[in-house]
Amino acid sequence: MEPSDCSIILLYPFRPFIIQDDQDQQSLESIFGKVYVEHDEQEAIERAKEISKNNHPTLFLIDLDAIIYKQDDDELTLPSTLNHTPVNLIQRVVRDVSASIPVIVCSKHHHTHTMMDCIHAGAVDYLIKPLHLDVIKTLFLKIHRNQPDLKMHHSPLYQRIKEMTFYNMPKVMMNLYSNHQSINKYPSISKKRSLELLSNLCTWNFNPFDLTEQDLIHSAYLVFDQLLSLPELSSLNLKDQLYDFIIDLASVYHNDNPYHNFAHAVDVLQCLFYMLSELGLLPFTNKSKSDTVRPQDLLSLYDIFALLIAAIGHDAAHPGVNNMFLINTSNPLAILYNDQSVLESLHSVTLFQLLSKHGIDKRVSQVSPACYRDFRKIIISSILSTDMALHNEYVDKIKEQAKRLHSIDLNQLNRSTAEKERILLCSALIKCADISNVARAFQHSQQWAKLLVDEFAAQGNLEKEFGIAVSPASDDSIALEDSQINFIQFVALDLFKSLSMVTKEIAFAVDQLNSNLSHWESIKQKNEQTDHDDDDDDTAHMIPETGIKRSHSVDESYTSTAKRISLEKFHINMPLIAMTTYGRVNTRDEENDQEEKATGRPMYCQCSIQ
Incomplete structure (x- = not known):
């Protein structure tokens, strides 16, 4: 391959002088077979896509000198016609053009942080202008390096693995299963409202039902903004892309799902944020740090960052059905993941695709390779632990951990053992957060319960549509x-x-659970008495042979329509957060069995559908 066999796409906004007089462009035209000059980024991207269809060797060169440069803040910004910072522009081009087309930037400015930001955004090189002819002559080598089929000295195994890398399976999966709704960039939030949202994050009575989508996005931003403001994490320098990442993540959730939507993700995130504060792990809270090493002190701030990332993305791109539905219908996802933690694997893949898109994974890896390995390991293990089919196994592990950690000197743990304990503790925390709706204030817990019923009905409707057993x-x-x-x-x-046996500070949630349990038992007793009175007063209210009588509503707003949910009114794509089996749920003594027969109510447990 010769330079004359290659093309180059040159992108910069229109400038008020004759393009043909530009020395750099003339130099490019003297070396490359074809030079396409584009003033609009979208047109340049479309040009690149069209050229890539023919597998023609091509470079994409972005001229940053058309971008407004502010000396006072040492920062590059694009003119309003492009609506992107240089980093965002590069990220967009890298994301949208073929991986075989290298993206290069050039500029007369040589500030180190600017050059590094461009490389981190995905550019393969940063050239200092003016472009010398000797440099231009070697640019085609970047095409050669980017296309595995042009390399002549690699083994067949290398070629095969490289081709698998170029086929971006995670991106394909995310595009297939995620939502495609658009969310307005950078919502307008007043300082007063921001302070209100921050205050709302610092209470166990957090209520996402009162928040708009913009409120939810900003609430998530505030959690990470506080954490990333800590000196220990300042080197990550993620604040510029943080809002974009959260907006993109919110957009892959299906918000027509009654339960598995972005509100649930933010609820889980806030729960973890609050629990970590109660554990004294966040230095900006009023909780004093213990003089002795506690189990939670095994977690570093990088671990906490990974755990919170896992929380906000733990249900990303949930398609609207549970694992068993995917398995029973031989869905490609179930086949791909061998029927094991199917949805949880999808959520993890989708999350990492977005982390990569916004360069967050690269920033973590720049701290150290070990830091990124731990970051990735905690996120994956935490998300996979939310598979309720593994619930018993995890509870047993947590109980064993409680006995173990309180009987040893935590200062004496070796690196490998400490890592295992940290990962398990993160799994325990996110599992509690994932089902924390039953431990919230009763009025909020009650709302979540109704949403679950909605999802159960929608799942049944979908199963009937597919002709499989409900x-x-x-x-x-x-x-x-x-x-x-x-x-x-x-x-x-x-x-x-x-x-709470591992970290006693979580006992407050146990108290709330017991309180909510008493509320539900009172409601059950009241409804049983009502059913008994109805049976005595009017035989027409007896349970029909074709079904089981449904319980009465929890409140006045959930009356006759709640007695038997109309499946038809729910969208068939609504999800069911489901666990396929749970051994302990059906373990009841004879007295409880007699009680079930007497009331005529099915003793479904939330976990059996979680």
């Missing part, structure tokens, strides 16, 4: 209070108590 939890005769009572008794309490 899962028991998706039946439209779920007793809401029974579901919550069983879930708290057999799942939530066991998990939260186990974690």
